[in-house]
Amino acid sequence: DTAVSQTPKYLVTQMGNDKSIKCEQNLGHDTMYWYKQDSKKFLKIMFSYNNKELIINETVPNRFSPKSPDKAHLNLHINSLELGDSAVYFCASSPLGTGGRGYTFGSGTRLTVV
């Protein structure tokens, strides 16, 4: 069973469209995250949710809206996609304590805006 699963793995879409990326974890973790990796490989936190409550919201355009229906899911919705949104988006989760490996990452979603 995949611990943190993201769908889709690849997403190609036109500018101006709205798209969503889904993330689910089956580890029982209470905190979930979205990270963005740009073309230069820089990895940066976008959002963090703890038990469905938003706790980190970095400087991200408000076209990006995370939604957490329950603590096992954290979806990312992007409105009016722009070329600069092209990147790899990673979902991750972590337990309340930071035991073990601390963070488990999904395999990433490569978003290409054309």
Added chain:
Amino acid sequence: AQKVTQAQTEISVVEKEDVTLDCVYETRDTTYYLFWYKQPPSGELVFLIRRNSFDEQNEISGRYSWNFQKSTSSFNFTITASQVVDSAVYFCALSEVATGRRALTFGSGTRLQVQP
């Protein structure tokens, strides 16, 4: 604010050479965790090690070893007898505990190329 610096953008070595990847961090927190991740060409992030701020013991795992020095705020990673399969981008990362900011702050990564 927290910061992680990986000054080496890219390193190229020949197979069987030893290589050290540098990581320097900044944090005001007294309790924090340091990590190393590997990102092979396939793109996934592979966990390598997690170290808490109270444990300065060096660690060895096979060909991998880590040197944590709080006095210099460094957490360096050495690969002994490198292999082609070690070719990847390696990220050092930090998470703070006391601030409640549990998200990882990543360095910019070091691309390691191991030539046969």
